[in-house]
Amino acid sequence: MTGTVAAVAIGRNEGERLIRSLTTLTDQLDRVVYVDSGSSDGSVQAARDLGIEVVELDSAQPFTAARARNAGFAALKKSGLPDFVQFVDGDCGVEPGWIAAALAEFGKQEGLGIVTGWRLEIHPDASIYNALADFEWHRPAGEILACGGDMMVRSDVFDAVGGFNPTVIAAEDDEFCTRVRKAGHRIIRLPLPMTRHDAAMTRFSQWWQRAVRSGHGFAQVGDLHPDYFVQERRRVMLYGFFLPAMVLTALLVGFYLVLITALALYGLSYLRTAQGLQREGLERSMALRQSVFLSLSKFPNLIGMARYHLRKWRGSAMRIIEYK
Template identity: 75%
Template structure:
């Protein structure tokens, strides 16, 4: 039987962290909690729950990638387990997930990462939580990339050098890209894995999260040109090119402006149709399509922020939304 340890990361997660660690302690042999400068008592609470605690150096910019690497190094210092379950501090692990993931990895040596379905605890609390809930539920089977909740072979993680600590968003996509290039497969099981608490109740939170996503599109796309190609193309088209054409049309050629508005309308209707085909009720699909259409603008801000930081040689600092 393979040995399993867990790495949880967080910052000021409060009760969510307690729930996370409580769901881990009975399913794995060791739990390492990596804290990124919390001020809410998370460190003491984690220690009281029996987790090994790693405190990140506050003089270096925090990233989820850096935190996960620190947790892995803490495990490595005392002898690596066979498998490592990574989980974010605002997620609780579903009972039975560890056993299912271990069985998959033991049966398929070509697989380096196993993930499952993340779901929201309160999808009904806000449209923003509902958006996250739909975002998490992707098809099972062999996949190109997954989120930060994953079980990884320790040797495979070590072989590819872990996460890239300079990537502030979509660091999991970047890690998965290198894992696939190393010859390992990534599998999503059709099973619930974690319960997430997005706690997004304000438009400003959703906007900042969308900015962060755009930053990830650009940064990971720069490192792996084959990644996020379609996402970046849509952002440039609907977030930059069409708005510029619209402004020109409003100023001089009115029928051009009408065509641009029609293009946005058609894109919205296509998005609604796609969401309904994936199982969303029509009313929810119409509401979510509004935000998916609007997201191209904060995505563009995030992409431009990355390019500006790269041009200036600035540090890639995290973009927080809660």
């Protein structure tokens, strides 16, 4: 398919990762806009040194990835909107040939609103946290419900649905994709590497904060679209709230049968998770390791969900939760 393509990259204090990301874009495209969310590491000047248009977000409003992507799209629109926009996070490098492959897919199938591919971790063996992220991104190809923030979008579809919701601080890509699907457009994941991501997670605290952010997304997007993240919210409430409450109550009143039952349910959930990971291709020892964190994640997820509802109740701004 023929058509014009431009890119929007977003970031905050990404350092060398940003330079790598922007270079992989300029190797494939003539038009690239970088949107910066209050970096203090020289990212803005580094982008300008590469000859890239830079949009600096006003710090008077809360920074969100959704707001940044919208600002990049608006900047492209001012100088002549392309037919398609490739969005990419500043810690991701775009694979050679991806832009052409995604554009070609739009020409092959009717009704496509978004085309995405596989996001791969650069250093999946650097830590268990990077390995978790790498496996999380490698989802089955084909028609899908939603994808991450690295995606190629039809510009007219983006305009028609109103872009990203700038108040959504996590899972904003899921929320956007949900509206795209509800507007009658399809989303396809190609079985091709699209971007290489540098999670750079080496500490438990980083993983924990990332899981808190995910929980916030479950709650906020679930609030906007009650039919989405249903299973995720149920699992968090069961394993992060109700079963711990059962354990605590059993300990206080000495009802040890309830305690044993609750612990058995945790054990069963852990084993089922490990078996599921093995069926999806992980070798046994890695599946057992990752299952520990997937089981534990329900607790920071619960904190994130509670944080969203507290913010909503107070009428507070939805501010980003950073893990790097």
